[in-house]
Each structure stands twice: as C-alpha cells, then as structure tokens.
Amino acid sequence: MLNGIDSIFAHVDMDSFFVSVELIRHPELRGQPVVVGGGRGSRMGVVAAASYEARAYGVRSGTSILEAKRRCPGLIIVHPNHLLYEAVSRSVMAILREITPDVQVLSVDEAVLDLSGVLRLWGPPMWIADRVHRKIEREVGVPCSIGIARFPLVAKLASKLAKRNGICMILPRKETAFLYDHRISLMPGVGRMTTAYLKYLDVFTVGELVARAPLFWERLLLTRPVENPFPKSISSDLTLDRDMDDREAVSAVLRNLCRKVASRMRRKCLKAGGISVRVRYGDFQAFEQHQTRTELRYDFEVIRQAERLFSLADCLLLPIRLVGVRLSPLFVDGGSRPLTVGNRGHAVAAVYRTMDKVQKKYGRNSLFQGR
Numbered sequence: 001m002l003n004g005i006d007s008i009f010a011h012v013d014m015d016s017f018f019v020s021v022e023l024i025r026h027p028e029l030r031g032q033p034v035v036v037g038g039g040r041g042s043r044m045g046v047v048a049a050a051s052y053e054a055r056a057y058g059v060r061s062g063t064s065i066l067e068a069k070r071r072c073p074g075l076i077i078v079h080p081n082h083l084l085y086e087a088v089s090r091s092v093m094a095i096l097r098e099i100t101p102d103v104q105v106l107s108v109d110e111a112v113l114d115l116s117g118v119l120r121l122w123g124p125p126m127w128i129a130d131r132v133h134r135k136i137e138r139e140v141g142v143p144c145s146i147g148i149a150r151f152p153l154v155a156k157l158a159s160k161l162a163k164r165n166g167i168c169m170i171l172p173r174k175e176t177a178f179l180y181d182h183r184i185s186l187m188p189g190v191g192r193m194t195t196a197y198l199k200y201l202d203v204f205t206v207g208e209l210v211a212r213a214p215l216f217w218e219r220l221l222l223t224r225p226v227e228n229p230f231p232k233s234i235s236s237d238l239t240l241d242r243d244m245d246d247r248e249a250v251s252a253v254l255r256n257l258c259r260k261v262a263s264r265m266r267r268k269c270l271k272a273g274g275i276s277v278r279v280r281y282g283d284f285q286a287f288e289q290h291q292t293r294t295e296l297r298y299d300f301e302v303i304r305q306a307e308r309l310f311s312l313a314d315c316l317l318l319p320i321r322l323v324g325v326r327l328s329p330l331f332v333d334g335g336s337r338p339l340t341v342g343n344r345g346h347a348v349a350a351v352y353r354t355m356d357k358v359q360k361k362y363g364r365n366s367l368f369q370g371r
C-alpha cells in the first residue's frame, strides 16, 4: 500500500488531556461533567479542558467558568496542576520516542512522529499507531487519538477525525480529496493574515485553492504544523568563539552557514530571489552586501554568491566577530530547471534530493558538497 510513498507521519493528540490526568487521581469523577480550570481568589477564570460529558453541555476550553456553570449546573471544577500534567506528558513523549527519535513535540499533549524510517522496524503505520495507543493507555492511563498521513498537517487533521480514543489514516493520494471541502482557515498554519488574503482572492475552501493555486496548496501540505509555511526570509549567523583575523577560516564558517540555510530553504520547497551577507568586526562596526534578482536553490549557488558578497562586505582590516547570511525574498520552487546549471540541472537536482534525504536521516554534517 505504501509503495512509492517516502514519508508517513503520525499525529498523536491526547483526549481532553488535563481532565484525563485528573481522572487517574480521581476515578470517582469518571462519567461526570468535569472541567479543569478556574482562577485564583475572586477571579473566576476560564475552562482549560473539559470532559466529553461537560462538552455535551456546550462547555469547551476557553469558556468562562461562570458561563460553564450556567450551562451545566452540576459541573465539577478541578483546579489545574500543571506540574503533574507536564510529568505525565513526559511519560507519553518517552513512549513515542521508543518508536522513533524523530518526535516533534507540538504542545504538552500533542506530537508528530516521522514514521518514514521505522516502518521496517515496526511494521505498517496502523500497527504502530495501535501499539502506541495501547501502550499509552496501559502505562500512562490516558486516552489519545492518532492520525496518520503522508503529511504532518493532514495527520493532525486526521487525529481530529479520530476523536475520541481512535485511530484514523488518510490514504496516500487521498489527502486532497479528504480535505476538498475543508475551509482553508481550519488548516493548521493558516492564520488570520493568510485567511484574509485568500478571502480577497475569493478562495475559501481547499478545493478552491487547489483549483486556483495548486503549488500554493502543495506548500501547505508539506508544512509541519508548527512552522510558518511562508517565511519571508531564512537566515543564519554566528558569533565566532573569538574574533578572527584569518579570512579563510571565516569563509569556512560562512560556507557552513550557507549549507544550513540552503537546506532549510529546500526543505520548505522554496528558492531564493536574493541573498545578503553580513560581517561584524570586533569593534562592532558592521557591513552588509546584497544581491537581488538571482535564483538560488543549491548549496553551491548560495556559497558562490555568499563568498563574493563576503569579499565585498569585508572592507576593514580588522578581526571579525560575526558573520551571517540571509536568503530573501523566497518563492515557492515550482521545480523549473535552474538556469545557472544549464542542462546539468536535472542531475544536480537529483544529487541534492538524495543529499537532502541523507541529511534528514543522519544529520546535516553526514554528507555535504565539498568545494
């Protein structure tokens, strides 16, 4: 089923987490309308988490306690114990890390697991999800819902569908169909600004976006839920351990920063239309040089431009304290052949695709292009 699919993610989301933890300590509250929340002293505060029984009365997290009591007269209010929730959260995350080291913790009760590299070890994704689900229930005693999909973002939406206490997998190549009628504003990562902009373009649903801007949609799909899908720039700078006179040594540091920003950019399927390099001296004077109207994708392209800009920016005979590189503006990389490498473009793209994969698995220093 997963032939030709090179990524698969699981999104694990605890069900009304704070309440579930309280129910371990207070089993007598099971089946009752319970909320965790409330304020100190005379402040009434808001609901931080509501049991499903309380939700049936229209009580949600964020509802004021006053309003919650009005909607559900028998409501039981438990004061939050965040240290406890964090401790339980750590046990849950530890179970997830037994499956794969690639666990991205999104919040105290949510995480994304990259299962791509561990299928051979553990078996099909549904098996893994079932295993995780049972283990958390058995060892920690709290229920969770798990979504599985090729993209973290879709996995997150699938876990909502799996509520409560279930597992839901969106099959490869069915993602867009699954989300077709979904309002764009419900997508993680699509905030107020993006929603407003899309509204201005008369785009409200995923289906409309797919029709109008398929590349934009692909970008969204590839985004991890906590990342900004449309960064305006990607930059990296380094304050050197000590001020350095040796230009070749500083250049080596700069090349390393270039590899870092270039690989981050490619991971987001972006290309750069400009680059700038910054140099700061021991006496804190700083100089910057830009190049715009360019097209950069690969390490060697970024390095070539950066070294040229560095030689221009480095205009004082002083020891250097800091060096930095910044890629901006960024555009969605539609995969057209880069002009700079002529008809070797496809081969170069293939080499970098492979390199990016190796780096993703073994770390950024495992493999990179030499000079």
Ligand SMILES: [Mg+2]
Binding pocket: 013, 014, 015, 016, 017, 109, 110
């Ligand atoms: Mg949750």
